[in-house]
Amino acid sequence: MTDVSYQTLTHNGLWKNNPALVQLLGLCPLLAVSASVVNSLGLAAATMFVLITSNISVALIRNVVSDTVRLPAFVMIIAAAVTAIELLMQAYTYELYQILGIFLPLITTNCVILGRADAFASKNPLLPSAYDGFIMAVGFGAVLVVLGAIRELLGTGGLFANMHLLFGESARAWQITLIDDYQSFLLAILPPGAFIVAGLLIAVKNQIDARAKRLAAQNAAEIVVGAKRVRVTGKIS
Amino acid sequence: MDFLRITSPHGHGPLSTAKVMQTVLLATLPGLAAMTWFFGPGTLINIIFGGLIALALEYAVMGIRQRDPLFYLRDYSVLVTSTLLCFALPPYAPWWLIVIGVASAVLLGKHVFGGLGYNPFNPAMVGYVVLLISFPLQMSSWAAPRGLGEVPGFTDALTALFFARDYDAVTMATPLDIMRQNTGLLMDDLYREATQFGQWAGVGWEWVNLAFLAGGVWLLYQRIFTWHGPVAMLAAIGLCAAAGFDGGSSNSGGSPVFHWLSGATMFGAFFIITDPVSSAVSNRGRLIFGALIGVLVYIIRVTGNYPDAVAFAVLILNFAAPLIDQYTQPATYGHDRSSE
Numbered sequence: 001m002t003d004v005s006y007q008t009l010t011h012n013g014l015w016k017n018n019p020a021l022v023q024l025l026g027l028c029p030l031l032a033v034s035a036s037v038v039n040s041l042g043l044a045a046a047t048m049f050v051l052i053t054s055n056i057s058v059a060l061i062r063n064v065v066s067d068t069v070r071l072p073a074f075v076m077i078i079a080a081a082v083t084a085i086e087l088l089m090q091a092y093t094y095e096l097y098q099i100l101g102i103f104l105p106l107i108t109t110n111c112v113i114l115g116r117a118d119a120f121a122s123k124n125p126l127l128p129s130a131y132d133g134f135i136m137a138v139g140f141g142a143v144l145v146v147l148g149a150i151r152e153l154l155g156t157g158g159l160f161a162n163m164h165l166l167f168g169e170s171a172r173a174w175q176i177t178l179i180d181d182y183q184s185f186l187l188a189i190l191p192p193g194a195f196i197v198a199g200l201l202i203a204v205k206n207q208i209d210a211r212a213k214r215l216a217a218q219n220a221a222e223i224v225v226g227a228k229r230v231r232v233t234g235k236i237s
Numbered sequence: 238m239d240f241l242r243i244t245s246p247h248g249h250g251p252l253s254t255a256k257v258m259q260t261v262l263l264a265t266l267p268g269l270a271a272m273t274w275f276f277g278p279g280t281l282i283n284i285i286f287g288g289l290i291a292l293a294l295e296y297a298v299m300g301i302r303q304r305d306p307l308f309y310l311r312d313y314s315v316l317v318t319s320t321l322l323c324f325a326l327p328p329y330a331p332w333w334l335i336v337i338g339v340a341s342a343v344l345l346g347k348h349v350f351g352g353l354g355y356n357p358f359n360p361a362m363v364g365y366v367v368l369l370i371s372f373p374l375q376m377s378s379w380a381a382p383r384g385l386g387e388v389p390g391f392t393d394a395l396t397a398l399f400f401a402r403d404y405d406a407v408t409m410a411t412p413l414d415i416m417r418q419n420t421g422l423l424m425d426d427l428y429r430e431a432t433q434f435g436q437w438a439g440v441g442w443e444w445v446n447l448a449f450l451a452g453g454v455w456l457l458y459q460r461i462f463t464w465h466g467p468v469a470m471l472a473a474i475g476l477c478a479a480a481g482f483d484g485g486s487s488n489s490g491g492s493p494v495f496h497w498l499s500g501a502t503m504f505g506a507f508f509i510i511t512d513p514v515s516s517a518v519s520n521r522g523r524l525i526f527g528a529l530i531g532v533l534v535y536i537i538r539v540t541g542n543y544p545d546a547v548a549f550a551v552l553i554l555n556f557a558a559p560l561i562d563q564y565t566q567p568a569t570y571g572h573d574r575s576s577e
Contacts, residue, residue, distance in 0.1 A: 183333070187371040196345065203349070 004128055013135030020143035020198075021205045025111040029103045030144055031194035035155070038162045040148030042096045043103060044141030045166075046085045048134065050107050051116060053081040055133030058121040074117045075108070082108045096165040112140060143201065150197050155189035157182025254353075258313035260461055261508065262320060264452035268504065271448035272324070275441030276380045277388040279328020282398055283335055284320050290339045291319035298348050314353050318342050321361040321508055325501065325548070326368070328380045329389065329397035334368060341367040358555045359515045362548045369548065377544075381409035382441030385433065412439030413500045414544040416491050438498035446503040453507025462511040465523035470506045471497060473531025481539065490539040502534070505547035515555045522558075522565035530554050 019025050026047075033043045057077045065073045086104050089097040097104065107113065116136055121129040153159055157179040164172040187193045272280045295315040299306035309315075319339050326338060342364025347356045369376045380389075389397070410418075412433045428434040437443050457464055475493040483489040496502060501509075510516055510530055517526040530550045537546030 183372065183375075185337075185371050186373075187367055190370060192370070199349075 006131060009132050010135050013139040018143065019112040019136055019140040021202050025115060026140060029106060029110060031191065031198060033100060033103050034144055034147040034151060034194055035189050036152040037145060037148045037160055038165055039099060040144040042100055042166055044144045046089065046104060047107055047140060048137035049085045050078060050081040051113050051133040051137040052130055054078045054113055054117050055121040055129040056126060058117045059124060059126045059129035062122045070122060074114060078113050079108045093166055112136060147197055151188045151193055154185050156184055254312040254314060257461055258317045260459055261317050261456065264456045265320060267448035267452045268445060271445040275382040275445060276328045278391050278394045279380060280324060282394050283323040283326050283330060286398060287319040287323040287335045287339050288316050290336055291315045291343055294340060294343045315343060318360045322364045324504060325365045327376060327378055329394060330375060332398050334372060334375050338364040338368045354514055356514055359509060359512050359551055362509060362551050365548045366552060379411050385409060385440060409433065411544060412442060413538060417544050438495045443498040446498040449503035449507060453503060456507060463520060463523065465520045466510045466516060466527035467506040469524045469527030470510055470531040473528040474502060474535050477532055477535035500545040501547040509547060509551055515558060517558045517561045519565045519567050522561045525561050525565065526554055526558060
């Protein structure tokens with residue numbers, strides 16, 4: 001497993017094996033918190049901290065902890081990291097801490113984190129593990145922020161409201177109101193909107209993949225499954 | 238006579254999707270007439286405007302999906318979807334409400350699942366629920382019926398459609414709403430006090446429901462659907478209402494007749510739950526499907542947050558339809574159930 005290149009890791013984390021769009025892990029916070037950009041960013045940052053910390057720690061102890069007790073050990077590490085980020089956010093971004101509420105402690109049970117710890121960090125050295133945690137968190141966070149932006153835009157007609165919760169008072173001015181006097185589209189902010197928008201995002205991703213595959217097949221002059229052909233015997237599978 | 242067919246069945250009904258859909262559209266005419274009489278031309282304008290939007294959307298989506306748009310436009314199904322949705326919208330709704338509703342119905346309700354025949358939910362009800370959840374204010378401003386308020390004319394209705402802010406339609410709480418919010422009056426007092434109540438249910442509403450009943454019975458006669466779903470739904474509502482009603486107080490939720498002739502009961506029973514795609518398939522399944530919808534409609538009407546419940550009940554039971562189908566699959570002819 002040591003021959004994993006950083007390029008593959010990047011491609012996996014951001015696109016091919018994206019935690020939110022392909023593995024569909026960690027959907028609970030993803031759908032519950034992504035009602036606005038600032039919430040999404042807050043949760044993405046917290047998740048990234050936990051993911052990197054836990055991946056590094058797991059990679060360090062991977063040769064010490066025996067296989068039979070590895071899962072409890074991993075969960076302990078993750079829980080410790082979550083507690084740390086929770087206290088940090090309580091200290092520095094208290095309002096956001098209150099908005100995110102139960103979903104901060106729930107990062108512990110986010111399957112992405114335990115999944116990466118067990119599937120990658122427990123079998124790889126420190127640096128690739130740290131990078132894997134980082135890039136997975138970026139992939140997860142990117143989807144989270146895009147989802148938050150779409151929902152905030154549809155729901156309130158603006159973007160980047162309340163950014164001062166995360167970036168200090170000067171960020172209050174970042175708020176953009178695209179449409180004045182917008183009838184708020186409640187569905188986008190309510191939970192069903194999260195499912196619908198996430199589903200549409202997955203659909204767009206699959207569409208892009210399918211198109212890329214078709215183009216590649218055409219360029220390679222390979223036989224395209226389902227294509228029209230003259231010979232009618234045999235089967236292309 | 239036609240002697241061309243040799244094997245049975247010898248009698249054949251040349252029913253196509255387009256024919257079925259046209260028949261359904263025709264059957265909504267009594268309901269449309271009643272609504273236009275009592276609430277003014279708002280519903281008619283909704284239906285025409287919504288229909289145009291729906292046709293344009295269907296054309297565009299079929300183009301994107303690389304199908305022949307005209308082939309699919311010709312089966313009238315998208316018009317039925319938009320018409321049923323627009324019946325459910327309040328008259329004199331602003332134009333964007335109709336656009337969002339029709340777009341949700343056609344795109345989210347139908348095409349993301351693969352188009353007509355693949356939709357697990359009733360598209361019209363998807364559009365309606367999207368609107369009801371998103372825009373509670375606009376969706377709950379229902380026009381006052383003739384006799385209680387001024388019924389707007391045609392130009393007023395058009396103004397309301399495109400310049401919502403320049404014209405305030407006269408709106409009024411519907412009888413179902415009053416019934417839900419009043420818990421402390423005797424029924425006779427309530428009927429005297431609130432002018433919205435008519436002979437059996439609400440002024441206007443009772444006739445609208447009877448008109449939809451007439452259209453539905455005609456569809457039944459035309460064999461567009463079987464009697465199982467509608468009858469089960471109406472029976473379930475009636476039984477629930479009879480069980481809950483104590484004969485006098487408004488706290489007990491209204492009589493069976495009140496529930497049959499209020500809100501969207503008849504419209505739902507004959508035009509919504511009979512959708513062949515999203516309902517249960519077998520006759521026994523349809524009985525269960527309809528009855529559960531009826532029970533849910535009553536429960537949500539009496540104890541829920543929303544005055545009417547047909548859309549929610551239908552969507553929930555659409556979820557359940559595959560399960561109902563699995564347990565009500567009829568035995569194949571010549572086999573007994575145990576050998577399957």
